[in-house]
Amino acid sequence: MDTIHTAIENGKRMLIFSQFTSMHELIATKLEDAGISYFYLHGQTPSQERVEMSERFNQGENSVFLISLKAGGTGLNLTGADTVILYDLWWNPAVEDQAAGRAHRFGQKNTVHVIRMITEGTIEEKIYELQQKKRKLIDQVIQPGETMLSSLSEDDIRELLSV
Incomplete structure (x- = not known):
């Protein structure tokens, strides 16, 4: 939450990836407690809703987009983000690179920072x-x-x- 608060204070817009929906539920609760609006995309999100959320995010709505690592792997163009947080790691680094690539798309005008959360x-x-x-x-x-x-x-x- 410290990372999220600091990013928002600095005008950053972020994608937060996790491979666990239960982790996204915990993060969502913390965001709601802090009064931070967000989008949430998971494996059961219908295609039309995925597109609509992506467009709304890219147009500046909400600073946080929670995305399931697997659900966010294809078909998303999220150039509205300038920060990617990989909350938990995946065995295959290509999966993480693909997730981070959601923000590294044609039309991206900002430098994109990727943060990997790793517990020592x-x-x-x-x-x-x-x-x-x-x-x-x-x-x-x-x-x-x-x-x-x-x-x-x-x-x-x-x-x-x-x-």
Whole structure:
């Protein structure tokens, strides 16, 4: 809540992702207690309502948008946000990147800040460390601007195909 209050005081608009609907319910209660209006999108939200909430958020309504990590993975353009909070981590960093990508869309005029909430000394911290190892490995194989295939030598391809 400190992060949310500070962000709102500084004119930030945020997407808060969690993989747990029960966590969103806890956050929603805290937001309501603080008098903060929000949108909430989860797996059961109908398509038309998803679009309507997205448009309203992008037009400036509400500073907070709670989104289920899986439900927010496709089809959303939320350029009205400049802050993405990943409340809990997902094993696959690509899922998190896709979620953060909801704000990194064509038409985005603001710098987007991504905040990962990690509790020290927990499995979340270990997940994050594993994710960083995965990212480092991928970065070693694929350089910026390359696709995986263009970064492979002929020998690499032959080895992959066992030719």
